[in-house]
Amino acid sequence: MTHESDRPLDAAQLTADLAPTLNLLRTVAAEGHLTRAADRLGIPQPTVSRTLARLADRLGTEIVTRDGRGVRLTRTGAKLATAADDAYRELADRCREVVEELDPNRGRVALGFQHTMGGALVPELIRGFRTDHPGVRFRLVQGARDDLLTGARDGRIDLCLVSPMPSGPDWEATPVARDELVAVVPTGHRLAGRSTSVRLADLAGEDFALLSSGYGLRRIVTELADAAGVALRPAWEGEEVDTVRGLVAAGLGVTVLPRALGGAVAGTAEISLSPAAHRTVGIAWPAHRTPPPAVHAFREHAISRR
Numbered sequence: 001m002t003h004e005s006d007r008p009l010d011a012a013q014l015t016a017d018l019a020p021t022l023n024l025l026r027t028v029a030a031e032g033h034l035t036r037a038a039d040r041l042g043i044p045q046p047t048v049s050r051t052l053a054r055l056a057d058r059l060g061t062e063i064v065t066r067d068g069r070g071v072r073l074t075r076t077g078a079k080l081a082t083a084a085d086d087a088y089r090e091l092a093d094r095c096r097e098v099v100e101e102l103d104p105n106r107g108r109v110a111l112g113f114q115h116t117m118g119g120a121l122v123p124e125l126i127r128g129f130r131t132d133h134p135g136v137r138f139r140l141v142q143g144a145r146d147d148l149l150t151g152a153r154d155g156r157i158d159l160c161l162v163s164p165m166p167s168g169p170d171w172e173a174t175p176v177a178r179d180e181l182v183a184v185v186p187t188g189h190r191l192a193g194r195s196t197s198v199r200l201a202d203l204a205g206e207d208f209a210l211l212s213s214g215y216g217l218r219r220i221v222t223e224l225a226d227a228a229g230v231a232l233r234p235a236w237e238g239e240e241v242d243t244v245r246g247l248v249a250a251g252l253g254v255t256v257l258p259r260a261l262g263g264a265v266a267g268t269a270e271i272s273l274s275p276a277a278h279r280t281v282g283i284a285w286p287a288h289r290t291p292p293p294a295v296h297a298f299r300e301h302a303i304s305r306r
Contacts, residue, residue, distance in 0.1 A: 024037070061074070062074050136297075162284055175282045182256070189269065207235035217257070
């Protein structure tokens with residue numbers, strides 16, 4: 001036995017199923033004949049007549065009038081048919097989007113990620129995924145960790161790349177990457193030439209350039225400082241890692257960040273921490289939410305790279 005759910009979705013049929021009255025009006029207008037309209041729709045002619053009669057009764061005016069051996073729409077019917085045609089086209093467009101969303105090879109993924117992950121991790125994941133899914137589109141959302149998780153909870157974002165990963169019954173998360181964290185100081189800093197690692201305590205009393213509250217990296221650095229018994233002195237706050245690095249390069253403070261791609265940025269020196277410090281990047285999504293096929297496929301791809 002074949003069930004409806006076993007058949008591939010067809011956008012045109014889905015639209016017709018959702019809007020039978022709209023489709024009926026459009027078809028009657030196009031055919032100018034009730035029997036031909038019924039044949040085209042695949043329904044009995046009396047059903048067409050009853051539908052039009054119910055609509056006319058509700059409006060208190062005729063929808064169609066006899067025209068020789070056929071029918072034509074009245075002025076009221078013509079206005080409704082024009083409105084129905086516009087609405088049908090809009091509905092058809094949205095139905096096509098739904099069908100694409102449910103196709104693992106043509107869907108869309110709304111991916112949120114923190115700014116520090118946009119340089120390498122996100123492009124790497126998308127490039128690898130599109131090798132087998134070239135038709136999937138992405139909407140990329142950069143932002144603070146807490147804002148991204150709020151967007152995922154509200155349904156505006158499908159998946160989030162965040163650190164630290166969320167916990168608790170409302171979330172599911174799996175690690176996908178691990179980044180080393182280093183001390184970043186100006187090139188003229190007393191520790192800039194250090195060939196060995198430094199302790200976070202060595203930076204005690206320094207002005208720190210940090211990401212703003214709500215950013216995952218700010219939380220991680222604060223937790224590292226607390227564990228080392230170091231009281232951070234935030235002198236500067238920013239919303240972009242490049243801004244924070246720029247403040248350090250200008251000699252305005254020090255910070256702790258993931259290693260820069262391609263080596264330390266001009267005007268800065270990067271030094272390993274002792275004990276070594278890392279951040280775990282995870283892909284997170286609301287628990288108990290069933291993702292569309294394309295989102296599920298990308299999530300599995302990201303997890304498989306571990």
